Amino acid sequence: MNFCSNCGSPVIVRVPDGDFVPRHVCDACGTIHYRNPKIVVGCVPIWEDRILICKRGIEPRLGFWTICGGFMENGETLEEGAAREAREEAQVDVEIGSLLVVANIRHAEQVHVFFRARMRTPEFGVTHESLDVKLVTESEIPWSDIAFPSTEFALRHFLADRRAGVEAHHIGEMHRRFG
Amino acid sequence: MNFCSNCGSPVIVRVPDGDFVPRHVCDACGTIHYRNPKIVVGCVPIWEDRILICKRGIEPRLGFWTICGGFMENGETLEEGAAREAREEAQVDVEIGSLLVVANIRHAEQVHVFFRARMRTPEFGVTHESLDVKLVTESEIPWSDIAFPSTEFALRHFLADRRAGVEAHHIGEMHRRFG
Numbered sequence: 382m383n384f385c386s387n388c389g390s391p392v393i394v395r396v397p398d399g400d401f402v403p404r405h406v407c408d409a410c411g412t413i414h415y416r417n418p419k420i421v422v423g424c425v426p427i428w429e430d431r432i433l434i435c436k437r438g439i440e441p442r443l444g445f446w447t448i449c450g451g452f453m454e455n456g457e458t459l460e461e462g463a464a465r466e467a468r469e470e471a472q473v474d475v476e477i478g479s480l481l482v483v484a485n486i487r488h489a490e491q492v493h494v495f496f497r498a499r500m501r502t503p504e505f506g507v508t509h510e511s512l513d514v515k516l517v518t519e520s521e522i523p524w525s526d527i528a529f530p531s532t533e534f535a536l537r538h539f540l541a542d543r544r545a546g547v548e549a550h551h552i553g554e555m556h557r558r559f560g
Numbered sequence: 561m562n563f564c565s566n567c568g569s570p571v572i573v574r575v576p577d578g579d580f581v582p583r584h585v586c587d588a589c590g591t592i593h594y595r596n597p598k599i600v601v602g603c604v605p606i607w608e609d610r611i612l613i614c615k616r617g618i619e620p621r622l623g624f625w626t627i628c629g630g631f632m633e634n635g636e637t638l639e640e641g642a643a644r645e646a647r648e649e650a651q652v653d654v655e656i657g658s659l660l661v662v663a664n665i666r667h668a669e670q671v672h673v674f675f676r677a678r679m680r681t682p683e684f685g686v687t688h689e690s691l692d693v694k695l696v697t698e699s700e701i702p703w704s705d706i707a708f709p710s711t712e713f714a715l716r717h718f719l720a721d722r723r724a725g726v727e728a729h730h731i732g733e734m735h736r737r738f739g
Binding site: 382383384385386387388389391392399401402405414415416417418419420452453454455456457458459460469480483485487490492494509550552554 | 561562563564565566567568570571578580581584593594595596597598599631632633634635636637638639648659662664666669671673688729731733
């Protein structure tokens with residue numbers, strides 16, 4: 382951030398009065414520009430005993446497998462965002478179920494919130510965000526080609542809970558895996 | 561948002577290629593400025609059978625009662641943010657416990673995430689953010705002077721779960737109450 386989005390003047394970084402954290406501050410118009418973590422919402426869509434996974438068609442982690450998910454938008458709920466991302470990434474119509482994962486991703490300044498989901502029909506398809514989309518059984522999950530630590534965290538907890546016959550939620554912190 | 565925070569040129573609002581939502585776009589440097597919901601983190605701190613509540617010393621809802629909470633910062637986890645807000649608002653040292661509430665606040669473009677918490681010592685105090693801080697029993701909660709719908713949602717579920725001897729989580733949507 383170099384310029385004030387309100388008045389266009391250059392911003393500086395300093396701790397505002399009464400604050401504890403350095404912020405981008407505009408001394409021309411007085412605006413303090415706060416930057417906060419973003420929410421990524423997603424779901425694990427299920428048809429019968431199979432799980433819908435997507436091969437990423439965009440960076441980061443292009444070509445690796447993930448579950449449907451993306452940045453939550455203003456004006457929607459977490460559940461609406463998770464269902465929207467499933468439509469946008471895999472052309473799938475889902476009913477959002479119970480909370481599965483809350484993952485802190487400190488280095489990426491993100492919180493990931495993933496739900497269980499039921500596919501309303503068996504239809505799905507590729508999109509400009511997904512090179513491939515498929516329904517897989519537990520033994521077919523490509524563990525060595527999973528896109529993100531939170532993807533693996535969600536899938537492993539989903540499967541363990543399903544074997545145990547429970548729908549728990551799991552909170553964790555994901556650490557940098559690459560670079 | 562009027563100006564590009566990257567290059568200082570005026571921004572316009574339009575749907576970028578491949579997107580579905582109008583964004584603030586800078587045609588001078590090509591930056592797309594996304595705006596996403598912010599996370600408010602907080603907790604319900606407990607000492608023995610009493611709950612710590614704070615009388616807000618800042619707007620919005622100055623003078624009304626709430627639980628400790630505020631905007632999550634970059635570089636921290638949800639749990640760290642909830643503990644930090646308890647220190648900043650009530651000078652209290654807490655151990656964050658189980659997930660209590662996830663509240664969608666569509667009109668405010670926020671998601672509130674509240675945890676149960678245990679006070680490590682009985683010490684607490686007022687701050688520049690809180691006019692008053694006190695430990696209350698269930699019957700002493702000032703229900704008619706609660707600051708926000710999510711505060712009431714959290715307190716009511718906390719109490720009901722405690723009576724039932726469970727620590728469940730509760731996901732809900734809060735609607736505009738004022739104005």
